Amino acid sequence: MNTKLLFVSSLLGGALVARSQSAPFPQPPNYQVVERGPHWRTWQCTQLITNLAGNVLSRRHSYQEIQAGLYRLTGSNQWVECSEQIAATATGAQVTNCQFGLEFLGDAAAPGGVVDLTLPNVGAHLAFSVIGLSYLDRNTGSNVLFVLTTNSQGQILPTGNEALYPRALGSSDILYRVSKAGLEQFILLHEQLPDPGLWGISSPILEVWTELVNSPVPEITPVQLPEGQDSWLDFGQMVMTRGFAFALGDETNKVAVLKQWLHSEDNRTVLVEQIQLDAILPQLQTLPPFSGGSASLRPAPGSALYRLASHRQFPPRKLANLAPRSLGVAAAPPASKAVAIDFSIITSQTNLLLKGDSTYFITNGIILAGSNTFEPGCVLKFSSNASIAFSPTAQINWQGQPARPILMTAKDDNSCGDLITGSTGTPTNFYASPALNLTGLSSVTLTNFRIAFANQAIVASCLPLTVSLYDGQIVNCGSGIYIPGQGTLNLRNMLFASFQTALSLSYCGASAQNVTFSALPGGPPNYTPSFLLVAAGGPTNSMSVNATNCIFANFSSFSPNNPAAVSGGDNGFYNNGGATFGAPALTVSSSPFQVAGAGYFYLNDAWRNAGCTNLDARLLSDLRQRTTYAPLICSNVTLSAEIFKGETI
Structure with missing residues (x-):
């Protein structure tokens, strides 16, 4: 040596x-x-200390608390601490005491944006609804939509800051969680998914489709990750960050979710979230088997649901008017046995x-x-x-x-x-x-x-x-x-x-x-x-x-x-x-x-x-x-x- x-x-x-x-x-x-x-507040106090000589000295303690979305500025130019609590309204529910505004419609299948997020300062609206779940074959590009959002009355959970649309995607729920910093969307899968081999898809990517209605165009920064290319979506003071899929209760074992901001041929804007299906199979296999059976997956005439296509085919926009209704109050949280797929839009x-x-x-x-x-x-x-x-x-x-x-x-x-x-x-x-x-x-x-x-x-x-x-x-x-x-x-x-x-x-x-x-x-x-x-x-x-x-x-x-x-x-x-x-x-x-x-x-x-x-x-x-x-x-x-x-x- x-x-x-x-x-x-x-x-x-x-x-x-x-x-x-x-x-x-x-x-x-x-x-x-x-x-x-x-996004901050400064805490301060003065402490009196007596030294060995008997002299009283003052010592100032101070620290700054940093928390995204901590205060909002009122019309009278006063800082008021934000609250993420959801309040029911005649048409759904709303959040009014954050830097952003937020409204929920009462039904997950309502036309237009079921969620309407008002961006801070600029006042632009980011309105969106979940369309459904699909499989994409990464080798051939073929695609099948196998779950479509259906009617589901929203519920405010006991936490006060969560809105749940139970069984809005077949056996799966849609959950929204509000914080002072922003909003998270979770797709909660409560059972295993249908076999993509039923449609001849051998290299499946699971996709979540969310349609945005009259949305502002974000600044899109491509981010190359080991799993593939992701997109960082910047809406000014709020950004859409990296998403993950994970089993509830095992949040440390996460799988990356990639995002694409797409425009369809009929001038629709869709956020497509993608997960390699084999990457989350271990988590999915802990859930009960798929209950639908292959017979339930046959396409109906004229419907995009269950129909294999050479490319993504988004279903028609929902046009039927539903009678407005308020979000109910849930007696208990959703079942804890689930695999979640999330995205977040939060304040930066x-x-x-x-x-x-x-x-x-x-x-x-x-x-x-x-x-x-x-x-x-x-x-x-x-x-x-x-x-x-x-x-x-x-x-x-x-x-x-x-x-x-x-x-x-x-x-x-x-x-x-x-x-x-x-x-x-x-x-x-x-x-x-x-x-x-x-x-x-x-x-x-x-x-x-x-x-x-x-x-x-x-x-x-x-x-x-x-x-x-x-x-x-x-x-x-x-x-x-x-x-x-x-x-x-x-x-x-x-x-x-x-x-x-x-x-x-x-x-x-x-x-x-x-x-x-x-x-x-x-x-x-x-x-x-x-x-x-x-x-x-x-x-x-x-x-x-x-x-x-x-x-x-x-x-x-x-x-x-x-x-x-x-x-x-x-x-x-x-x-x-x-x-x-x-x-x-x-x-x-x-x-x-x-x-x-x-x-x-x-x-x-x-x-x-x-x-x-x-x-x-x-x-x-x-x-x-x-x-x-x-x-x-x-x-x-x-x-x-x-x-x-x-x-x-």
Whole structure:
């Protein structure tokens, strides 16, 4: 081995922090909202503290809560907090206290737009109705419409922000969920679908057709994803984001839904959502069998339903007038056994500035467009399932520095930034999901950051895709990095600690240099197996990790479904059941880590002066300015330059 370089360099000037939980801290009193905006509010309070000399000092606490669609501006120029509650009307139902307006007609088969969304500021109307479900043969282009929307009276669910049209698509429901940020549409499949082979379709794509009536034309940005080409639809302040299909109760195992904005020959506008049928077969097979039988699928004369065509044939527009009726009130939510197909249209924010040494509280999913700046030392705290995503044309000005990293953690983590109202001081389970969603961005480089207590730390997907991470920490997270398609992942001087899965990749190669991977130590009573690498989207999908100068500790398995996917050399191993890979490999029987203050991953002498110098040039230059030595911890001493002579303390 070359002895000129240490195995793993320290991060952030020497403090590798991976705490299992943050220490409790007194809650400051009586936060008050002192400033408001369309997507944010600033909370502030002053705390009086008596020091050891008996002097009373005042300390100001402040943080900014960021939530898409938080306030609307009234005619009297006052900010009023939005509410997503649905109220019944004589013709259906409406939402009147959000930045957008929203109306529902009482019947899913009513002519015109069953849903009418008034876009903020511009006042344009996005009116739409679900037409039905179809199969497309991706090889021949032939198409069959096998479910058509039928009469179904809408119901307001007990949540107050959901409208359900039960059995509007045969055995399937149409569900709408309103939030302050926007609207989600779900097709809820309660049983398996008819066999596409009945129409001779051998390579089926499942499609959901939604017709838009007199809709404004969005700005369409093509986004090439591993599953195919998607469309990002921008209506100004609201955008239609990426959709997914998933089994209810298993939302983490999602399948991408692609969108096309089409114009028919008879001047109709249709949103076509597409899912590879074989990709969701495992979820569909958990549902009851299709109840219709093949005899029920015969086409009627003059009808497009059940009729195989060489191309898409949309059924005639509904012209019959239905007597208007109100949405009823449902006594219970829909059956929980279902596979959902969704799309979302939500409010976006432009040119967000996250200031250094300031604390931000992210309370829902936000989408950022334009140029967005993350200044050194900013602290982002997330509530459960909150996330930050970006439009495909967004720019990220990431300014993390070695001594002032960008911190992303849980609402209940009091170890950094100002305290959040209601914080317990003890993070439980996971929060952000994901903390950063980079889907649609083809090249991203992030430096000097820390993500903690996230269900997923980083998600990325695009074609082409390159994600490069330098000098960062991903700790106490369920999943570190999730890339469900082709791409390249570069990890340089990183720490992954206390995770269930470090990397979930599909058709993606990762290069790891000077990275510490310390998983969850196994053992009763709460044994949780931890893995370095698993396949995203299926156990047979191609993936790989090539590691150099890395440390692997406490793993149940490096890659349970494909051990050969992990390779490399000049790596160190501890407490992995004797497992290693590559050569040369250095194995130790006692912990190689030292603890100093809040730093848990400084190296001891076992792995010092080992490794190689055949590294990324930027990383090599970076390492020469860092150390793996723990700082000196002193008490009751006189500090002077002569005593310490350049030591870190």
